[in-house]
Amino acid sequence: MKVATLCPSRSFEHFSATALRGAGYEPLPHVHLSPLIAALREPGADAVLLEDHDTQVEGWLSALRLHAGRALPIVVLGLGDSVGISRALQRGADDYAVLADGASPLIHRLRARIQSRADGVRATxxxxxxxxxxxxxxxxxxxxxxxxxxxxxxxxxxxxxxxxxxxxxxxxxxxxxxxxxxxxxxxxxxxxxxxxxxxxxxxxxxxxxxxxxxxxxxxxxxxxxxxxxxxx
DNA sequence: AGTTTGACGCTGCGGCATGG
DNA sequence: CCATGCCGCAGCGTCAAACT
CATH class of the missing domain: 1.10.10.10 (Winged helix-like DNA-binding domain superfamily/Winged helix DNA-binding domain)
Structure with missing residues (x-):
């Protein structure tokens, strides 16, 4: 399983890479949006993890929904303030993980999102x-x-x-x-x-x-x- | 058999009250 | 003050009964 990440901050990049590798996922790290979108055009990534990077995340989410549609689950990783959570979810993020909660909640959220997408056709x-x-x-x-x-x-x-x-x-x-x-x-x-x-x-x-x-x-x-x- | 009509349910919106 | 809960209402679609 591969997870494409967009984390301009080194601390976020390090945290997400460590958490993903620890859970058996292969991180596909990016620090800019356009290479990420280019990478998503190729099959491979099972999910996208975005850093909650101020107001930039709004533009990222819009662009990703445009290019990746609803096919790829998008989870935002951030500090967990209400403004950030609200912003991410309203802009189309599937879930929000709080950095301070550690790797485990992040992995659980990613896994759940990937699984619900993998189900494809809705169960009856x-x-x-x-x-x-x-x-x-x-x-x-x-x-x-x-x-x-x-x-x-x-x-x-x-x-x-x-x-x-x-x-x-x-x-x-x-x-x-x-x-x-x-x-x-x-x-x-x-x-x-x-x-x-x-x-x-x-x-x-x-x-x-x-x-x-x-x-x-x-x-x-x-x-x-x-x-x-x-x-x- | 095809058309009209009326009843009913669903959807969406407006307005008012309430609470944080 | 603003977001939300709640209620009421109008427009629309569906379906069955009545009619031609």
């Missing part, structure tokens, strides 16, 4: 804890209860379940659900999140603040200014 069902999403019936089952979802609701649920416990940016959700970005109103996405919340937890409003639930419903948590995260 997706499990997350006690819940299953079924593409054939466009429904969510909890064992006893089965909830049918509309097309948009299902796409939204699928994207969130695929990224269980991780923040999914509104940008990513728009791309995954509508297949395009930018021209989908933010309010529209919020409306679908609201509808999905109602279906995931129909008693939620009544039960709010009470502790009697037998099976906790999945919760779609808003991450202020970034996106949403599904938690069980």
């Amino acid at each position: 069902s997706l499990r997350a804890g006690p819940y299953s999403l079924h593409a054939s019936t466009q429904s969510l089952s909890t064992g006893a209860r089965e909830v049918s979802l509309t097309a948009r609701e299902f796409a939204l649920a699928w994207t969130l379940f695929e990224n269980l416990g991780r923040v999914v940016s509104t940008h990513t959700l728009s791309t995954e659900i509508w297949g395009r970005t930018g021209d989908v109103g933010k309010r529209t996405l919020e409306q679908h999140v609201y509808k999905l919340r109602l279906k995931l937890d129909p008693d939620g409003r009544r039960a709010r603040g009470l502790q009697h639930e037998t099976m906790p419903a999945p919760r779609i948590q808003t991450v202020y200014g970034v996106g949403y995260r599904l938690e069980l």
Whole structure:
């Protein structure tokens, strides 16, 4: 497995190369965007790792999405400040790893992203804890209860379940659900999140603040200014 | 069989309330 | 003040029943 990196800072370059080699990946290091894009035209790289390098990362992500499409997972490595995370995810990064967390979380995130891409054709069902999403019936089952979802609701649920416990940016959700970005109103996405919340937890409003639930419903948590995260 | 009509559901947006 | 949650509404598409 090869991971192309774009790390202008020596410390980031050293960290990523060491982490990747330690996990059995072969790093393909770059310090400038254009050689990286040229390298990506050739088959070989399984993922891209970008340094969160100030505002430059925004341009890199746009350019990479343009040239590499959605085929290659892109993970951004940075200091983990909210501005950086927000910037990276909104610009189309698949995930964000924090330098201070060490090599292990970075490798886990990369591996998960590579695996989800490698799956290629979507599976027909997706499990997350006690819940299953079924593409054939466009429904969510909890064992006893089965909830049918509309097309948009299902796409939204699928994207969130695929990224269980991780923040999914509104940008990513728009791309995954509508297949395009930018021209989908933010309010529209919020409306679908609201509808999905109602279906995931129909008693939620009544039960709010009470502790009697037998099976906790999945919760779609808003991450202020970034996106949403599904938690069980 | 083909067309029209009405009911229904889905999608997207506007407006208001709320909370950080 | 701004982002978000929530509710309501209009436009549109789909589908089945009624009609020609």
